[in-house]
Amino acid sequence: MKILGKVEYVGTAYNGWQKQKNGKTIQNVIESVLSKIFNTEITIYGSGRTDAGVHASGQRFHFEVAKEKIDLGLLKHGINTILPDDIRIISLVKVDSNFDARKSAKKKIYEYAIIFGEAKVFQKPYFCEVKRQISRENFEKTLNLFVGKHNFSSFTSKVDDENNFVRTIYSIEIKNDGNQAIVTLIGDGFMKYMIRYLIGVALAVANGKMTLEEVKKRLEFSSSRQVTSFKAPANGLTLVDVLYNL
Template identity: 30%
Template sequence: MKQRYFIELAYNGTRFHGWQVQPNAKSVQESLEKALSTICRESIAVTGAGRTDTGVHASYFVAHFESEKTVLDHPDFTYKMNSFLGPDLVIFRISKVGPQAHARFDATSRTYHYFINQRKDPFARETSWYFTRPLDVHQMNVACAVLFDYIDFTSFSKLHTDVKTNNCQIYYARWVEKDQQLTFTIKADRFLRNMVRAIVGTMVEVGQGKLDIPGFRQVIEAKDRALAGASAPPQGLFLANIAYPEDVFQRMED
């Protein structure tokens, strides 16, 4: 009988073509499946908590897989995985879970960070958006407060996706400025494809004075992606946390 596991990980998305397996392109999912299948000596499929696009990072990500082998009986299993995966992908922990536990469907919230640098920094080139024009962070935070008045974010969704609803419940949204770096944090029960980058791109228009707050409301209410701002570049976006009910995890030490 196969045992299901949750695997907690992080990755630098610069050299990956997103999470999902794609033909003729390196993905995080493919890399994990190859490593697990090789080490466990069986064909293993991995299901992620969501999908990230090309160039987007994850400082925390969760996926699940099943194996006939009792992988946690081998204390060096995580070490072997990390040696196999290379420098852009790291495994933090692998935990036994129940047979119905699901990395995507059991998640109760997700948190993203988006980073904008307003000074040139060669060490942040792959992990932030270098944007030199002045931004009114106060107005951008006024726009954040507007998000809580809505649940339908069609205007910030990639077109022609296969989701059944564009409704999302946003729990937190805030810009913080420090040392010429702006950090946007947003937490919600779910996110649409390209949603965070579309929100950031539109808020940057607010910050430049190109779009006022009533106009920002109109963008959301129109439910039309063409009216929102251009998507912010992928390299500034990080999936930072995924929350689960406490009873989902059966920790390695249990």
């Protein structure tokens, strides 16, 4: 049986999603719990990786087990009983044998949370602090440049890419609430550090360290790749959901 899981986690204490030999990662922890329950080694396959310190309210992963009849409600309860408090399985559903959590994904939704000023202690793990005065208008104008189909080679640390660094961002919306802003990005996929670079560049334009014209050139002249040095912190980023045609 192939099973699709949806999981939420606070990434603060983990070295990201991806399994590491001697590291504390989300994948390591979930695989350890599943292997204990099924008394055999279980490998899970995520919809994508999240960096160290990045959170998720809707990360997806699939795994296979030899059994064909499983009470998924009981399995979810059993997993959550063993998992630490900062990782929680939201749902488990049976999927077709050809399903792949990464390759079958149609859209991904992320949020990036910003506080303009100093964050309160309990906010610090979940918000990027921007203590300098910035132009919020230029911040929004920069983010709007990224909507659409572009070559984002200057906005990722990936060395090479099977899709030639081309991604489509369907929408970027900013919800302002006093000194807080939540940026929601929906796209067909995002490369390593890509969202953190996009936010970092938008903040750089907003505080005068870059211009809109420089950003446009990096999007238009992707053949002369120049990866930006402006990368926003990990803690403001949350993977909200991964969408499929199920």
